[in-house]
Amino acid sequence: MDSNVLDDTRQKIINLASERDRNLHVLPIVAGWENAQKAVAAIPSALPEKGFGPVKAIDAILQDVVPGLALGQAGPRYFGFITGGTLPSAQLADFITTIYDQNAAPNRTEESITAVIENRTLEFVLDLLRIPKDKFPARVVTSGATASNVMGMAVARDYAIQQTLKTNANSPYSVSEYGFGGVVVKVYTDRPHSSLLKAAAITGIGRSNVIDLGKPIKREGDDNADSGTFGIDLAELEKYLKEAAESSATSGVRTAAIVVLSFGEVNTGDFTPNVREIRELCDKYNVWLHIDAAFGAYARLVPDVVGNVADGLELADSITSDAHKWFNVPYDCGLFFTRSVEHQRTVFGPSLVGGVPAYLAKDPSTSGVAISSEMRAALALPDPFYLTIENSRRFRALPLYAALLDQGREGYAELIRRNILFARRVAEWMTSPAGKGYYEVLNLREPLVRNASSSSNSPTTPLNIVFFRAAEANPVKAYQGPHGGAALIKAINGTNKMQVTPGPIGGVRLAVSNWSTGLYTEKATDGTEKGDFEIVVETLLKVVEDPPELVA
Ligand SMILES: Cc1ncc(COP(=O)(O)O)c(C=O)c1O
Numbered sequence: 001m002d003s004n005v006l007d008d009t010r011q012k013i014i015n016l017a018s019e020r021d022r023n024l025h026v027l028p029i030v031a032g033w034e035n036a037q038k039a040v041a042a043i044p045s046a047l048p049e050k051g052f053g054p055v056k057a058i059d060a061i062l063q064d065v066v067p068g069l070a071l072g073q074a075g076p077r078y079f080g081f082i083t084g085g086t087l088p089s090a091q092l093a094d095f096i097t098t099i100y101d102q103n104a105a106p107n108r109t110e111e112s113i114t115a116v117i118e119n120r121t122l123e124f125v126l127d128l129l130r131i132p133k134d135k136f137p138a139r140v141v142t143s144g145a146t147a148s149n150v151m152g153m154a155v156a157r158d159y160a161i162q163q164t165l166k167t168n169a170n171s172p173y174s175v176s177e178y179g180f181g182g183v184v185v186k187v188y189t190d191r192p193h194s195s196l197l198k199a200a201a202i203t204g205i206g207r208s209n210v211i212d213l214g215k216p217i218k219r220e221g222d223d224n225a226d227s228g229t230f231g232i233d234l235a236e237l238e239k240y241l242k243e244a245a246e247s248s249a250t251s252g253v254r255t256a257a258i259v260v261l262s263f264g265e266v267n268t269g270d271f272t273p274n275v276r277e278i279r280e281l282c283d284k285y286n287v288w289l290h291i292d293a294a295f296g297a298y299a300r301l302v303p304d305v306v307g308n309v310a311d312g313l314e315l316a317d318s319i320t321s322d323a324h325k326w327f328n329v330p331y332d333c334g335l336f337f338t339r340s341v342e343h344q345r346t347v348f349g350p351s352l353v354g355g356v357p358a359y360l361a362k363d364p365s366t367s368g369v370a371i372s373s374e375m376r377a378a379l380a381l382p383d384p385f386y387l388t389i390e391n392s393r394r395f396r397a398l399p400l401y402a403a404l405l406d407q408g409r410e411g412y413a414e415l416i417r418r419n420i421l422f423a424r425r426v427a428e429w430m431t432s433p434a435g436k437g438y439y440e441v442l443n444l445r446e447p448l449v450r451n452a453s454s455s456s457n458s459p460t461t462p463l464n465i466v467f468f469r470a471a472e473a474n475p476v477k478a479y480q481g482p483h484g485g486a487a488l489i490k491a492i493n494g495t496n497k498m499q500v501t502p503g504p505i506g507g508v509r510l511a512v513s514n515w516s517t518g519l520y521t522e523k524a525t526d527g528t529e530k531g532d533f534e535i536v537v538e539t540l541l542k543v544v545e546d547p548p549e550l551v552a
Helices: 003-023 032-042 052-068 088-101 116-127 145-164 194-202 235-247 275-284 297-301 341-348 373-379 396-431 484-494 532-545
Strands: 137-144 183-189 208-213 254-263 286-293 318-322 334-338 437-443 464-471 506-509 521-523 529-530
Touching: 003 052, 032 052, 032 529, 088 396, 116 275, 116 334, 116 396, 137 341, 145 183, 145 194, 145 254, 145 286, 145 318, 145 334, 145 341, 183 194, 183 235, 235 254, 235 275, 254 275, 275 286, 297 396, 334 341, 373 396, 396 437, 396 464, 396 506, 396 532, 464 484, 484 506, 484 532, 529 532
Parallel strands: 183 208, 183 254, 254 286, 286 318
Antiparallel strands: 137 334, 318 334, 437 464, 464 506, 521 529
């Protein structure tokens, strides 16, 4: 086919990308019922017998599918889940990924340098997080934090059972080779993300073996037990780890333990404290420590604002994080690190018994080319498909590489800081007289850093999430009670000026993680400038003072 036929269509897509970038702050955040319904009706009900051809296929998408998308979801006032957005550099690099369609699974540096870029990208991330790169030699870009948690549980499960069924050091027991060997694996954790339960389900650990020990505890320096600090009671954890260790010596049901900590709990932004003490317990009982830091890892960039909440991440045996959240790169892009290439390969590499499939073997010849030391190091990097789930994979490291080059340490610290301070400004507004007592913030904590982000040293939100509900003084009765959160979310999201999502106990989460939040201003009809903060405040007042009919 003559590729010129597609030039106009290609140009249309480029124009669409530019227009979307220019209008990101005013695009409808979600499709809404009417547009979504129209778009659903336009989907062909059957595969066309004779294809449309590429031009018409793309035109059909532009005309019928695009209006049904959440066009502004990656924009400044989508505060649902923790989504981030896409930095322009990452978006453009993603185009390059698509244009060349590399299979970034093997390391064949002489054919394509994908594995070297992926490795360097992950080294940049460790550097940004102030973690020496040699502490986590096994590292891969995954499809997201859920996949990273699945990988974490797979590797941790192998290690845990290996400790319980000690065979000989030369050929350690491996679940990946032989199955569970009659051992029950228990995961002790603190307010886990639901993806940890999914990981337990997939890896055969079983959801019921994930035990949430998170409860209010006293942190060192806390004056009272109501400081809002949640975490793991060390004595309770030790009791369980000891039980598991002792079970390996008995002939009854043998239990192996894993510990998982939350760095950035999804509803509140809290961190498990006392990581050092928990690490010591894990060392004492030979237990694998996994930290889910999907978005919390980035707190390490701004100790001036959040203090040392994310200290201890470097003590984990494996780490989950996400790049498509706070790094603001396109889906899907997660991160997984472990201390041990060997452990990771035991699960994801070739069978220790069966060996490498013939078609994946490497050709060691060099065609007589003189090899530089950098090239030699590049060639020595492990094949990513032996460290991760997929055997074929998108070159998803490239957008992250671009974003890291674009932002550097300072750019990312500014982005994270701006998002956290935006969330705190909303929380402060809610608790100040300007908020008129309409809202109650549920995740106020004693600040760990004094005078950093606020004019006062009052309790504030720990990270980038405001978890709130209607206060008793809120005059809209529909917003009260167990279903009040749902009514409030409906009213707020119904404005299409901002989007929030639910939390537990009828609460509402407003999570700030987009690179552009707070950067734009809009001229109002009276000539005044309105930024994202003013639009949020206006919306939160409007749904109370002029509630939509559905909830009035
Ligand atoms: C703490 C935590 N872990 C895991 C996940 C799952 O991440 P993903 O949606 O990228 O799979 C999330 C998502 O919000 C999260 O907040």
